[in-house]
Amino acid sequence: MTQPQTGQPAGQGDLLEPLASRVAEPLAGMVDSVEMSNLIGAGILISAVIIAVFVKSVIYGTAMKAARRGKQQMLMRILHRARSVATIAVAILAVELTLPLITMPEAVGVFVDRIVNLFLIGVCGWLVILVLRALTDARMSRYDLDAEDNLEARRITTRMRVLRQMMTMVILLVTVATMLMTFPSVRAIGVSLFASAGVAGIVIGFAARPVLSNLLAGIQIALTQPIRIGDAVIMEGEWGWIEEITSTYVVVKIWDWRRLVVPLTQIIEKPFQNWTRETASIIGSVVWHLDYTAPVGRMREKLKEFLDESALWDGDVQVLQVIETSEETMELRALMSAKNSPTAWDLRCEIREKMISWLQAECPGALPRRRGQLQIDQNEIAVSDAERPASDDGRDRNISDQIQHPEDDAADEKKAAGHEGSRQQ
Incomplete structure (x- = not known):
């Protein structure tokens, strides 16, 4: 015999048959046991749910109006958060209270009662969480995290959020x-x-x-x-x-x-x-490596001028000091305060740029540079008269004089040109 083409591998239907029979048999028994009285009970159940939701809506509207009239922000927040969940909870509670009044088979009653209990417990937990969130949000809404001095706001917000979690x-x-x-x-x-x-x-x-x-x-x-x-x-x-x-x-x-x-x-x-x-206030620092000729006093004056002009400085800390020296440069550090760390970063960059621009324009020699010393031994470059070649006019010239006195060379050339002209005449 050939197996029917069901689209499933061989043996998979055999595995699913016991599970299907376990689910289908109780459901079939429940359907067979349904009578006209059960249909009436279902109608009573639905009517009870509708009445409960209507009563809840009336109570909710009255409570919301009273909260608005009394400007109760916390109560309004709780009512707004719990509106939909409260509707579900009232409907489930109506089902729970109506079930004992309805005649139904034992299997159906146990099944429905179990489902209703699970939903009621879950909705109650959900409602408690929403109320908790509404209370913590109402508490945190009293504080402004965007304020300059927001230490208390951050403290309360952190505590409320962690405890809520x-x-x-x-x-x-x-x-x-x-x-x-x-x-x-x-x-x-x-x-x-x-x-x-x-x-x-x-x-x-x-x-x-x-x-x-x-x-x-x-x-x-x-x-x-x-x-x-x-x-x-x-x-x-x-x-x-x-x-x-x-x-x-x-x-x-x-x-x-x-x-x-x-x-x-x-x-x-x-x-x-x-x-x-x-506190959110913080001190920032700027460091320059400058030459020893840098005018430290004038730099202090310019630092004060730059800080007074800046809107980022909070007017508290203002210091310029030489904190280190090396063989070639000295290290200057400026300290300045700001209301928070991002502002301090912007202030540091602003002062650094302005001071460098001022040094380039007013004190270029204060920028870092390398120094070297060249020593020339005069005995090595000096040549004796006997070792030098004679010039055209019979006079010897010292090489050192050529190096150190170029104007004398020009005068000698003019004199030689004059002698040559007189000969031609």
């Missing part, structure tokens, strides 16, 4: 665990694990060590705050700003717009530089 993770774990515990088999496994909490606990703890370590590191960062949102830091040799803090990692926005992702445990365990730990 931690609480969200805990709520998700509790929600999923509660949903799984509704199944008798999972509940039995949980009881057995608690009963034998020795080896199983060690294995589970070892497997969950990365998650737990990041969770504890996040809590520590939220409480101690070694970093905050918007901090200027140097991590892994890269300079940038703290852009995001999650429950497991930190995102650093590097100055060239790259992103550096750092685990939370590394923030706690490894050292790094935080340029805005207490």
Whole structure:
């Protein structure tokens, strides 16, 4: 006999038949057991859901009007965030309350009750997370991260975001665990694990060590705050700003717009530089290597003039010092302060360019140059009269005189030309 061409490999249909029979038989029993009373019960169930959603809409509208009238921004934010989720939760709650009033087969009742419980637990967890986000957003909205002195704003924002991440993770774990515990088999496994909490606990703890370590590191960062949102830091040799803090990692926005992702445990365990730990103000430095003839006093005056003209300087720190000397140059360093690190970088570049332009125009000799000393031994270039050839007019001339007195050579040439003219006449 030839097998029918079903498009499946031989044997695959045999493997799927037991699974299909397991699913089809209970469904067939449920369909066969459906009676007219069940259809009436379904109508009652749908009516209860519609009534519950309508009542929820009325209550929601009344609460929103009251919040707007009283200018309750936090309550308005919570109501706006939880509107759709609250509708789903009310509908599921109406189904849960109506089920005992409906006569249905035991298999259908168990199945529907299990599904409703799972949805109700999930929606409740979702609703709690949305309320948590609304509360934290309302708290963070009171502070402006774009302000010049935003230390308090960054501190509150960092704490709220990290704690929100931690609480969200805990709520998700509790929600999923509660949903799984509704199944008798999972509940039995949980009881057995608690009963034998020795080896199983060690294995589970070892497997969950990365998650737990990041969770504890996040809590520590939220409480101690070694970093905050918007901090200027140097991590892994890269300079940038703290852009995001999650429950497991930190995102650093590097100055060239790259992103550096750092685990939370590394923030706690490894050292790094935080340029805005207490305040955003920072001191920048500019270094010049100049000749020893550079006018240091005039450079101090020009530095003050340049800083007074610049809108980037905060008017706090202004210093110019000779900090090092070498065989050929001296090293001058100017210190200046700005309100934050990006502004300090721009100020440093501006002062460096202006000072170099001024030195080129006013003091070009102050720019770095190499010096050399050439010594000539007069005894070596001096030649005795006996060793020199005689000139046309019978007079000897000293080579050193030719080198040192070229004007005498010109006079001699004129005199010789005069003698030659007199002869011709």
